[in-house]
Amino acid sequence: MNRIGRTWDTIVDRHPIGQFTDACLRGASQVMLQNNPLTGLLILAAVAWGSIRTGTPAVVVGAVVALIVGTFTAVLLRADTASWRQGLFGFSPLLTGAALPSFLATRPLLWVYLVVGAAVTTVVTLALSNVLKTWGVPALTFPFVLTSWFLLMGAYQFARIGISTLGHPALPAQASSRLAEVPYTFGFLAVGMLKGVAQVFLVNDWISGIVMLVALAVSSRVVALAAVLGTVVGTLVAIGLGVYGDQVGNGLWGFNAVLTAVALGAVLYRPSPAVTGYALLGTITAVCVQAALTTALTPLGIPTLTAPFVVATWLFLLPKRDFAPIPHHERVEEATAVTTARPKR
Amino acid sequence: MNRIGRTWDTIVDRHPIGQFTDACLRGASQVMLQNNPLTGLLILAAVAWGSIRTGTPAVVVGAVVALIVGTFTAVLLRADTASWRQGLFGFSPLLTGAALPSFLATRPLLWVYLVVGAAVTTVVTLALSNVLKTWGVPALTFPFVLTSWFLLMGAYQFARIGISTLGHPALPAQASSRLAEVPYTFGFLAVGMLKGVAQVFLVNDWISGIVMLVALAVSSRVVALAAVLGTVVGTLVAIGLGVYGDQVGNGLWGFNAVLTAVALGAVLYRPSPAVTGYALLGTITAVCVQAALTTALTPLGIPTLTAPFVVATWLFLLPKRDFAPIPHHERVEEATAVTTARPKR
Amino acid sequence: MNRIGRTWDTIVDRHPIGQFTDACLRGASQVMLQNNPLTGLLILAAVAWGSIRTGTPAVVVGAVVALIVGTFTAVLLRADTASWRQGLFGFSPLLTGAALPSFLATRPLLWVYLVVGAAVTTVVTLALSNVLKTWGVPALTFPFVLTSWFLLMGAYQFARIGISTLGHPALPAQASSRLAEVPYTFGFLAVGMLKGVAQVFLVNDWISGIVMLVALAVSSRVVALAAVLGTVVGTLVAIGLGVYGDQVGNGLWGFNAVLTAVALGAVLYRPSPAVTGYALLGTITAVCVQAALTTALTPLGIPTLTAPFVVATWLFLLPKRDFAPIPHHERVEEATAVTTARPKR
Known part of the structure; x- marks a missing residue:
């Protein structure tokens, strides 16, 4: 090697x-x-x-x-x-x-x-x-x-x-319980989770998912582990909230969670127990943002792509740089003075 | 006390x-x-x-x-x-x-x-x-x-x-004159304006509105006054432009105006006649932004929440910090030189 | 003079x-x-x-x-x-x-x-x-x-x-080939392209377009040339991709391209062969962004106005200021250190 x-x-x-x-x-x-x-x-x-x-x-x-x-x-x-x-x-x-x-x-x-x-x-x-x-x-x-x-x-x-496979533009509708409550077997879940890794590259194939995990392990085992945890957490949270079974089977609730878990849990912060907890909350957020953007984009007939990962990761990266918000009850003039006085980042 | x-x-x-x-x-x-x-x-x-x-x-x-x-x-x-x-x-x-x-x-x-x-x-x-x-x-x-x-x-x-009370996702339609031209009595308006204060907290009750005004007066009478003026201005402007009477009765055209009037007129700028005029324009803007966002969010079936307040207040806060826009006819290179030369805010 | x-x-x-x-x-x-x-x-x-x-x-x-x-x-x-x-x-x-x-x-x-x-x-x-x-x-x-x-x-x-002439809010639909494949004559194209200049000011008249080009030439011949090239390129790219013929005839695929070509090719960068190529790509981008925003705004029943010009021009202005993206595989802490160390722009 x-x-x-x-x-x-x-x-x-x-x-x-x-x-x-x-x-x-x-x-x-x-x-x-x-x-x-x-x-x-x-x-x-x-x-x-x-x-x-x-x-x-x-x-x-x-x-x-x-x-x-x-x-x-x-x-x-x-x-x-x-x-x-x-x-x-x-x-x-x-x-x-x-x-x-x-x-x-x-x-x-x-x-x-x-x-x-x-x-x-x-x-x-x-x-x-x-x-x-x-x-x-x-x-x-x-x-x-x-x-x-x-x-x-x-x-x-x-x-x-x-246009070939874009969803038809439509008004959003509440997810139906009937399509959400499918019998989840271990095999079904494993395939869905592996496809979740491959869907990062818009590939709907579980063997590709395995090869990609190997590819990650070549670079970093921690990253590969984060990717596995990401697709597991993303898929399970989505099932728990009641998404459609066929979406789970195609890995569509895995890929944004994979990327978020890798970014927050293994690459952009130094791994630690606290970071793992924080990355877990970020990964759950990515699932909710994905659902939200799916609703928002339904009338336009386009997919979320990896926007949920980007939004969730940005929201969870930005706070670590400075934990003090501007006290909004202060006058702007005073806030300005403070800003001017302080050395700029 | x-x-x-x-x-x-x-x-x-x-x-x-x-x-x-x-x-x-x-x-x-x-x-x-x-x-x-x-x-x-x-x-x-x-x-x-x-x-x-x-x-x-x-x-x-x-x-x-x-x-x-x-x-x-x-x-x-x-x-x-x-x-x-x-x-x-x-x-x-x-x-x-x-x-x-x-x-x-x-x-x-x-x-x-x-x-x-x-x-x-x-x-x-x-x-x-x-x-x-x-x-x-x-x-x-x-x-x-x-x-x-x-x-x-x-x-x-x-x-x-x-989902319980979210509006059904729909395509926007022009407001009907019939539903806008209701007979506005003093009592109806007073209740709507007081509910407008309470709706800041998503509460549809006029007595709650009174208690909240008292709560504000405990902290600052100027703020309580700004809140009253905000709900009055917001409600009247909305009626003048022709919104639906039932929305007025439920205080839905008051809460963003209340927050904007408080923020711009009493808290974030030092109160003065000029600031009052500026805050008035900002409050009217908040009403228009609320109408605009209501249209924008109709296909998604979600409410504007307090976004109109936030957008109007940001737009009216940002200018006071520096009144010179970049002269867009100048070349980027020159603009860069200027920016570099100046001490940073 | x-x-x-x-x-x-x-x-x-x-x-x-x-x-x-x-x-x-x-x-x-x-x-x-x-x-x-x-x-x-x-x-x-x-x-x-x-x-x-x-x-x-x-x-x-x-x-x-x-x-x-x-x-x-x-x-x-x-x-x-x-x-x-x-x-x-x-x-x-x-x-x-x-x-x-x-x-x-x-x-x-x-x-x-x-x-x-x-x-x-x-x-x-x-x-x-x-x-x-x-x-x-x-x-x-x-x-x-x-x-x-x-x-x-x-x-x-x-x-x-x-509301008078706003398009009815609707769900987007794929453009029909029948309405796109119209017989384009020289006269039709010339009128559409001149109207494309006038549409910058929401005017649907080719003589106005000529007067505006003269007005630009009074200020700068390079700018007038850029405007002509902009409406030609914008209109031809749109036809090549298959937009509706009546939109072409009304100059609707010219005005954003005109503004983008003027901004990128003649005003905000110093004209050169490289800048011309870059501005050409930017102008093509403006056409695609206009199509995209048309789709996005169809459910809301409002027009793109000059947003496509603004978005395309911003995207093509921002890179020239600094060509190094943040290496996203580095840890945030390190990135912070780097940012702090460097003198601020």
């Missing part, structure tokens, strides 16, 4: 194409907040397997094309080199490239739409990173979410971009 | 439970931007009276439980002590706790939902306060609004969380 | 009314990101011509009234004088004043609504400019968009504010 690593590093250092490939592979791993080319390679293999197995090979093709386009766009825009080498400009385009063929008809024009969308995702990554730097918080996968929402909503107005 | 005050301070200083109770009572008063335990106690009494009288005792139970849970969560998260003692971590959870039983069925699982929601409201308070500190603006009740919107929208996807 | 300019400057310097008129005329030109009173005068003439010719004279009356009210409100609020003289407090109110009579019934109460709306637009201009100053980005026309959205959505709840 170490020898492979050393050989790889040598190749990467010598050739621009090696460097570019390394940045792309790390980009694939950055979706799960990792910085490891082997993890990225295994993840891409899992996406390929799952998308071919479920009869949607365009998903893996779109993901790889967008990963390359997005990473290359960052070169053209002369983005920060250190960030680029860590794959930070690849992971959001990759997801945009996986999402479009998942929901739109794979006509020739879609690929133009996808390439432009991948390039724009990189611009959006730069824009949002700059905004969020003010509070020391990462953009996470929000560049993907925002760009893909635009492209999916846009498709409704474009007769030449066909 | 002073003797009661002194005795209370002695109790508070000696016992942790006294301190905690004090923080909770001040939290109840902070909904109205006050920092006074007696005001908080009277407000809680008014909420209890109104919620029992209207046959929804779960509202006051939820409010008190959430106030305690939210305040305690801030202890666990080691939030800023001075802010905590002023009740700044209690008021938003209190409102979340009043809102959930107002709109959702009071099944056992609701109380778990409510306790988690109260804790999350405190996390959101910390997060939003940190973000808004950049512009020296308080989060107001937005942590309550955001968390409650998530929990109410989420309820549609959860079969085991029942 | 120069002599007229000198005479004008003399008048402006001597009389307060001259100064005020100058600020208003410059305000009219600032909609197109120019700072030139003659350009403003020609634009107002074009708006007058177009709005009278299309049988909606209330549009030009509303625009002029709101321009005056908004500019005067900035005086009352003691806004930054240099910005005020450049017309930076006039352009957003002008658009609010053009938009309300375009979509709402011109009853007497509308004019009260419009005057209040114009004053509030100036408050919102100050608020948003202050927020966006954090990132050195201008508010563009977003104060107009936000205020007008509030007032248009609000109209649904107000029986005494009538």
